[in-house]
Amino acid sequence: MPNTSEANRLYEGEGKLLTNYGWVQNTSNLSTVRDTVELVAEDGMNHNALMRAIRKQRIENGMSLNKWTWDARCRCKAICATGMVVLDRRNNGYVLTDLGKELILSPKSESIQNGKRELSNEEIEIFRKGILTNPPVVRVLALLNENRKSGRGAMTKYDVGAELGFVGDIGFTHYDAEFVVASNKSFNDMEGDSDKWARTIISWLKQVGWVIDGEKFNCYGKQLRSYTTKTDVDRVLQYTVKSTIKYIPIEMLCSDHHPFTHLIQCRRAAILEQLEKVPYMRKSELVSNIALQGIEIDKQQVDFDIINLQQAGIAIFKEQSYYRLVDKIILDKPIVIEENEAERINEIEKQIEEKVTHYNGSIPSRIVADLIRYGYDGRNSSTLFEMTVNTMFKFLGYESEHLGEGKGRVADVISKYRSHLYAKSYGIIIDAKAYERYNFPAGDVRKMKEYISLHGEQLLEDKIPRHVFAFVSMDFTNEESALNEIARDTAVNGTSITVDTLLKLGEMVTNQEVNIADIYDWYNTNKRFTIA
Template identity: 30%
Template sequence: MVSRAFGWIQNPNNFGKLKKVVQIFIKDSQYYNDLINGELEKIYSEERRNELLNLLLTDNSHIPFDDLKGAKRFPDGFEGPKTRPNQVAFGLVQLAAGNPCEFSTEKYKTWTDDYTSGAYVDWALTLNFLKIDQNNIVSITDIGNKFATSPKGSWKSSKSYEASREEKDILVNAFIAYPPAVRVLKLLKENKQKNGSKALLSKFRIGHELGFSGEPGFTSFSEDEWFEVLSNQPVTSKSDFRSNVEGSSDKWARAIASWLAKVGLVTTEKLHKLINSNDEYTSHAYKINMAGEMALKRAEGYSKYSPSTKYIDWTMLATSVTNKVYVRTRRAYTIKAIQSSPSIEQIQYYLDERGLFEGIGVLKADIKGLIRFGLNIIDENKKVLLKDNINNFRIPNINVTDELKDRDLQKIKSSLQNQLENMDPADIEIIEMAWKKSPTKSKNTIDATLFEAKTVEIMKKYIGLAGEHLGGPKKPDGFLYDINNFGIILDTKAYSQGYPLDITQQREMQDYIDDAKNKKPGIPKNEWWRIIPSTMSNNDLNFVWVAGDFTGNYLEGVKNTHIKSGINGTALDVETLLRLSDKVASGQMKKTELPALMNNARLSLV
C-alpha cells in the first residue's frame, strides 16, 4: 500500500519551483543541468552528494520518494534548536523548492526544509505531473513532461514567479482534471449566477462546501461566526487572527483559489463586513471571470466540449478521519459502483458484496461528499448519475474486518448518518471534532475554536436559536437564545478522553453567569453580556456544557453550579446535541421545550 497521501495541498503556490521539481526527471532540462553542474554542492555531505549524483546520472526517470523529499538533517555537532530554518539540504526537492540562486546571496537561503519539499512533491503528484508506485518510486507523466519542457516563465523575486502562456495553458488543463479545483470554480459560478458578477465567496463559504465537509481534515469556520469573533479581537491581534484562524477545508479553498487566480481563472478581493459598527475584512475572497467560466465548461463537457478526464487517487478520499483506510476504500468503491450502474439498489448491492455497505444514510453522505469533492454526480433519489470521465485509479487490497471497519467514532457517525435524515453529513462530523487531540498547542487552540464555532452553528441552524460564537479570555464560548423564552451560556470542551468538568471550569462558568446577571459596565472589560437581549430576565438564563462525553464527577459539577448560581443547566454530549437538533428540525420537538431538559443533570431525550 502506498504510504504517501496526496491530493490536498495547503502551502505550495510557486509554479517556478513546481517546474524545477518536475524537471529533475528530464535529462538535460535546465534544472537537471543546474543540479549536475553545481546545485548538488549545497547537499550537506560529500557522501550524500555522490549518492544523489549517481542517482541522477544512472536513472533519473525513477526516483525514490525519500530521495526527492529529503529528511530532517542538521549540521554535524549542531546544538541549536532543531527547527526547519536550521535544517541542511538532504534531498533533491529541498534544493528545487528553495529560493532561486539569482535572488540569494547567502548559501543557506537557497534550500528549504523537508516538510516544504514534501509538500511540493505532493503538489506535483496531485496535479498528475508525477506519479508514485506501490514501492514509493516516483516517475514523470505525459502532462508532467509537457510542463517540464514548456517555455519558461520569469522570476519577479525569490517568492514570485510569472508563468509563461504555455505553462499557464498546461496548468489550466491540470486544474480542470483535478476535482477540487473544478468544485471551487463551480461554487464561484453558482454564486455569480445567484448574486451577480460582483459577488464574492470567502474561503469560509467555499470551505464549507468543499470536499468531505466537516470531518477532520475538512473543517471550516462559519463565515458569520468568524467575522463575529474577529470583531471581538483587540486591534493588535486582528492581523494574526486573519492569518492563522481557519479550518483545514478553508486552507484547501485558499490554496486552490490562489492557484486558479495565478492562471487567470478567478480574481481575488477583500470581503468587507460591518460588524458592531466596525469595518472588518478577510483578504481571501474570490469571484470567477470569463476565462474561469470557459475552463469550467471544458471541465464539465458543456456545449461543444467533451468533459475532461478527472484524475483522482485513493488517498484523496479522506485525510484525517479516524479509520481513513476503510473510509477511503468505501468511497473509492462507491465511485466504482456508480460507474457500474446508476441504480441505487445496484450500488448498495455492489458495496454489500464487498462488506462496505453501512446503510443508505452513509451511502448518501458519501455521495454528497463526492459531489463536494468535485465529481459531477447527479443524485436523483433512486438513481445516481456520474457525468465525469475518471481515470482508472487503483484501490489497494484490504481485508475489510470488523476491527478495520467499526472503530467507535466511525460506528457512531455511521449510525447517526443513517438515522438523522434532516442533518447535513458535514454537521454530523462534529462527533470527531469533539474527541480530537491535536499534535501541537497552537493546532489544538484552532481545533477547539472550530468545535466552539460548529456547536454554535448547529444550534442556530437546526434548533433555530439566535446568538453568537464568542470565545476568548473572560468570555463564554457562545451565547444563544430564543428571544421570548430563554438564553444559554455555552461552554464547549473538545477532550480526547472525555470531559471531567473540573472545579476550574465550574468557577469559569460561575463567572460568566455572574457577568450575565449583573451586567456591570467594565466587568469584564469585553462586556460580552451586551449580547443578551434587554428583555431577557435573569430567570431565563441557563448554562450548558457541550463535550464528546463526560467523565468523573461531572454531575456533581453541574449541580454545584446550579446551587451557586441559582439558574438551571446541563451537560450535553455531542451525540445528544445532534439528535436534539434533528428532532427540532423535523418538527418532532419545539425549541421552547429545551429549558425543561436543562434540569441540572445530563441532558437526556428519553
C-alpha cells in the same frame, strides 16, 4: 541553523508514499510546482529520492532548511494535484505525466512579481489542463463561478472552505471569518484545513487567469480578500471540465486524521467503482453490490458519502432514485497482493529480469520493465501502461502521442509514420490494455469503432492517407472475431499486438533488420501481429 540530522536520516534509502494526496496547502505558487516537477527523473522517482532532491534544491537556492520536510511533502502533493505526475505504487514514488514532460520543456518567463517568477503563457496553458484533473480544483472554480452568475458576488477563502471537502472529517476543519475576528486572530494566522485548501486552489486559479480579486469585505473592522471568476470560465466548466479525466488517488477520499480512514476510503472508492460500470444505478443496487465486497454500507451512508464526494468536486448526479457518475475518472488504488498472488508476482519479476537482460543494448531497460510490470497490473496501472506503450512507439521511430489522459473519449495512443512520399505515410490508432489476457469485451470493441471514426478524419486532415487500429496487451483471446467485426463495420483493418511481439519488433528496428516505413501491411491483417 536548526538541527536537521534526524529528518535527513528519515529520508535515506527508499521511502513510502504519503498517506494523503489530492488536497494541498501552502504550495500556492505554480512556479515552485514547476521547479519541483523538474526534479522528477524522466523514468520516475521514489518518494524519498524526491524529498532529498527538494532539500538539495532549497540549499542551492539559499533557502532555509527550517521546516523543509513539511514544505517538501506539500510539494510532492502539489505536483500530483496539478496533474504533472501520477503515483507509482510499485516503486513508492512518482511518474511524470505527458503534461509534466511538456511543462519541463516549456519556456520560462523572466518576469518577477512579489519575489516569485510569473508563469509564461505556455506554462499557463499546461497548468490549466493539469489542475482540471483534480476534482477539488473543479469544485472551487464551480463555487466561485456559480456565486458570480447568481449575483451573490465574490467569495472569501472561508466562504469557499465552508463548502469544500468532507463533512464530519476532522481533517477538514473550517472556521467562519466572524469567528476568526472574535478570536482576535488575523485572517493570515487562523484557518481551518478546508480554508487552507481553498486558499491554495484559489491562488492556482488566479495564476492561470481564471480567477480575479473581488472587492475586499469589511468583517467587523478587518479587511478580508474576496475572489470571483472571469466570464470565460462559463465555457471552461461547460466544455473543458466535462471532457477532462479526473485523477483520484484513493487517499483523496478521506483524510488520514479520520478514526476510520481506510474504511471510509474503501467505501467511497467502491461507490465510484460501481457507478463507473453503468450509466445509472439505483441506491439499493449500490448497497447490495458493495456489500458483496465485504464492505458494510446502508442507504444513509450512500447518501452521506455521495454528498461528500460531490463536495470534493466529483460530479455525481441524483435523478429520481438513480445515481449517475458524470465525470470520467481514473481511480488510483493501492496494489493489494493476496497470498495466492505472491507466486504470480514472483513469476512476473523473473520475466522482467529475463527480458531486460535479453534486450539490454537494444531497448532501454525501463521501457522493457514497465511494459511487462504495468501490462500485468490491470487497472492499477492502466494509465502508466498507456504511457509506456506510447513511449515504446516513439522509440520505434513513430511520431506518437498519448491521448488517454484528460482528453475525453479518445484512443489511448495515436502513432504516425510520415514519409516524404505522401502515399507511404500511415497512422495507428492504439488501445492499450493492461491485462494478462485481454478478451475484447463488447464495450471496448464499440469504443474502437468510435475512435476510428474520430481519428481517421483527423489523420486525413493531417495528411496521413492510411490508418489501421491496434490493441496492445500481454496476451489475447478471441481476437480474430473482434478484429474482423471492427474491420467490417469501419472498413479499416487492424491487429492485436502482444507486449512480447512489440519488444521483438523493437529489437529488430534497433538492429536495422526492419524499417517502420515497410511494415504497414503487418498491422493490416485483422489477425494477431506477427513478425514477417
